[in-house]
Amino acid sequence: MSALTEAVGTGRSLIGTRRTPAGGHARAKAEASKPAWRLAVRAFSRDRMAVLSLVVLVVVALAAIFAPLLTSYSPVAGDPVNRLAGVGTDGHFLGLDGQGRDIWTRLLYGGRNSLLVAVIPVLVVFPLALMIGLFAGFRRSRAGEVTMRVLDVLFAFPLVLLAIALSAVLGAGLGNVMLAIGITLVPYMARVAYTATVQESSKDYVEAARAYGANPLLLMFRELMPNVVVQLLVYATTLCGLMIVVASGLSFLGVGxxxxxxxxxxxxxxxxxxxxxxxYHVATIPGLLILVVSLAFSLVGDGIRDALDPRKQTS
Structure with missing residues (x-):
């Protein structure tokens, strides 16, 4: 049995202790015998908003990937004669922009860049922030404390303003935007990993492992890390929604x-x-899509958090 399964099954996960459901001990025993991932999936599936949000994200991602199959127009070439044609125009059901480019086509191809800028930095920073938080929170060494204090300095700058400043210094472009966003995410994600590590380190299962003489590195990676990853995963999912807005804002300001x-x-x-x-349709349609996708990421993150709660898995 993996450490994460043991953590969820014994109630030593980040979210609380397992309680006996109202159905009685027989039902509790049957639930406890099921794999943790199956209980989590079932709990997630009961959250209709989270499931719907996940479907929205999958549809948007697939539409962006298979954009050439869903439109025959170019995302950069326009038709100046019919510029600013409204929604419902023949052959352009979402209309045309100020240069006569098909809005539906630009939404599809634009989704590739918008999703990449939002997701890739989070995925890249995730393991780095996890390692920083684990070592600083578990070892409690001077080097770890200095690292966290340096990262805390970055909290003095609002995330959006720091991203704008870095983008302005690095220059516009897809790669530079992802780099700027990745740098701004490090202190936030590392802080979550650090806090989770400190909280988990004080729990009984860690103290018992220490008393048993467990190797510190084995204790950190086998026992602590699975529970810290869960918290960081939930936070990272909601961050993707925020990064959709931040990345779009950078492009809106001309530094993306x-x-x-x-x-x-x-x-x-x-x-x-x-x-x-x-x-209104030229600005409103992409603006609404930004809103829907960012909200969908947040709702999926909330659904994952609830699905990993043992109390909700057995309710």
Missing amino acids: VIPPTPDWGIMTADGKNVLLEGI
Whole structure:
């Protein structure tokens, strides 16, 4: 049995202790015999909003991946004659932007860049932040404390402003935007991993392992890390939603993805120029998509958090 399974099964996970359900001891015993991942999946499936949000994310990702199959138009070439055509235009059901480019096509191709900028930095920073938090929180050495204090200095700068400043220094471009976002995420994710490690280190199962003479590295990676990963995973999922907004905001301000490369933030910026003319669809459609996708990430993160709660797995 893995450490994570043991953690969930014995109630020593991050979220609390397992309680006997109202159905009685027989039901509790049957539930406890099931694999932890199966209980988590079942608990997640009961959260309708989380399931719906996951479906939305999968559909958006698949649409971005298979964009060439879903549209025959170019994301950068336009039709100046029909520029700013409204929703429902023949052959362009979401209309055209200020340069006559098909909005549906730019949404599909722009989803590739928007999702990459939001997800890739989180995935890259995840293991780095995990290791920093684990070593600093478990060893409690001077080097670990100095590292956390240095990272705490970055908390003096709001995440968005720090991302804008780094993007302005590094320059516009997809790679530089991901680098800037990744740097801003390190202190936030490392702090979550550090706090989770400190909390887990004081629990009975860790003290028992220490008393038994467990190797410190084995204790940290086999016992502590699975429970810390769970907390960091939930936080990282919600961060992806925030990064969708941050990345789009950088592109909106002109320090993100370089035009004419399609991006949801660039599309919104293009649309703001014609809002005063009473043309709303150019900015509104990508803006709503940013809202829906970022909210979907947050709801999926909430669903994962609840699904890993032993009390909700058996309810």
